[in-house]
Amino acid sequence: MSQINPGDTAFILICAALVFLMTPALGLFYAGMVRSKNVLGTILQSLIMASIVGIEWVIIGYSMSFGPDVHGFVGDLSWLGLKGVGMAPNPDYAPTIPQTAFMLYQCMFAIITPALITGAFAERVRFAPFIVFSLLWAIFVYNPVCHWIWGTGGWLKEKGVLDFAGGLVVHLTCGVAALVGALITGKRKGYGKQSFAPHNLPMTLLGTGLLWFGWFGFNGGSALAANEIAASAAVATHIAGLVAMATWLGIEWIHRGKPTTLGAASGAIAGLATITPAAGFVGPVSAIIIGLTAGIICYIAVILKDKFGYDDSLDVVGIHGVGGLTGTICLGLFASKAINPGGVNGLFFGNPQFLFTQLYGIVAVGVYTLVVTWIIMKAIDVAMGFRVSSEAETEGLDLSEHSETAYTS
Known part of the structure; x- marks a missing residue:
């Protein structure tokens, strides 16, 4: 029987924040890297x-993602406007x-998922x-995919x-989506011919630290209770972030001759993104x-x-794209029921079939998202014009799109 636990409730509210x-x-993080x-x-x-x-x-988003299942593809709209979503726990998700x-x-x-895409066509x-x-x-990609994997009755969830x-x-x-956006939008004006160096790396590093801080809620909170799985996920998250940061810097030092703060930030985010699918299972x-x-992999990518x-x-x-893909494969390799009894064992713990299940999920989500x-983007580009004019791009988005500037000279 579902019963509210004050400790779990406080934990999830903090993680949401x-x-x-x-x-x-x-x-x-993004703004420090643009001009x-x-x-x-x-x-x-x-x-x-x-x-x-x-x-x-x-x-509609919550109902589409977690509402009563429609043929394994999406939730119905019975929770439209949060109708019926109240104080009582839902035993299917967080009892x-x-x-x-x-x-x-x-x-x-x-909220953060489409925000992540913006880095691909920045400026x-x-x-x-x-x-x-x-x-x-959000309506046609995020909500259905969320239901497939996390929603009760979702078809990929049912496949394991x-x-x-x-x-x-x-x-x-x-x-x-970022790859599609970059290809359809095209290269920035002067790309490959002029410098696009980050204008404020301290801003990017501050963003990195805040993202890392928030990731404890992102991954730890996904246990949906203040329990041993949440603790394990938080530990795995921190370890992966710090190891990836050191690895990226080491490769950069060898490859380019000097380590950089941008490399440290990139490595940390790569590690945190890659551990995300596996955090509570390894x-x-x-x-x-x-x-x-x-x-290694994200640096090469x-x-x-x-x-x-x-x-x-x-x-x-x-x-993010390569990190998410790599982490999903790693989950197929390293998942252990000794860490999370509610999960499964991966290839290295005696269950090779689970790796193929994860690969199936990658293909399904990747192809659907791509198409x-x-x-969506092509239709909007034709109907509205996705890209700014050449003059506006030269002037900068702050003035051309918002009539303001970040700095006064």
Whole structure:
């Protein structure tokens, strides 16, 4: 029988606040890496998601994601406007906290996911079409995929696909969407011919620290109770982040001759993103290996973007997309029922079939996200024009789109 636990409730409410903090933190992280004329526009692209996607979540998003199942694809709209979502726990999701607390916690995931995409086409998109894209993407990509994996009756959940805190639901979807966005939007004006050096790395490092802080709520809170799984997930998260940061810096030092603060920030976020799907299912040694893998694979992925010729401004594809994919595979390798009795064993613990299940989930989510994102973005580009004019891009988004500047000269 479901019964509210005050400790679990307090824990999840705190974790919801931590995950919310990650969205403005992401704005700082991204804004430090763009040129000074695009700082405010970049921050706003993240911050506005709290409003746009938050409203969508309350009206239809929560019901689509977690409402009563419709053929394994999406939740129905019986919880429209949070109808019937009250103080009583929902035993299918979190039996010891009010359903309103669960709803609020999940809202923060829905908000940050489209915000992550913005780094791929930073410095070159119009605000109005971007808002329309983010709203449609949340409805037609995030909500269904969330239901597939986390919703009761979701078809990938029924097939045994696991994702503890968003390797597929958050990082793979935003990474694939970022690739589509970068390709459709095209390269920044002067890309490859002029400098696009970050204008304020201390801002990016502050954003990194706040993101890391928030990730304890992102991954630890996904246990949905203040218990041993939450503690294990928090430990694994921290280990993977610090190992990936050291790994990235070491590779950069060898490859480029000097370690950089941007490399440290990138490595940390790569490790934190990569451990996300596995955090509550793996032990500390596995987390070390996952962090090491993240530092290597994500570094290579970022380097390769120039060889493939697309302009992913702030490395969303290489860090979040590749990180989410890598972490989902690692979960198929390192999952252990000794860590989480409610999970499964992975390949290295005697269950090779689970690795194939995870690969199936990657293909399903990746292909769906690719196709639907392309349709949405292409339609908006044709109807509204996604990219700013050449003159506006030269002037900067802060002035051309928002009539303000971050700095006075």
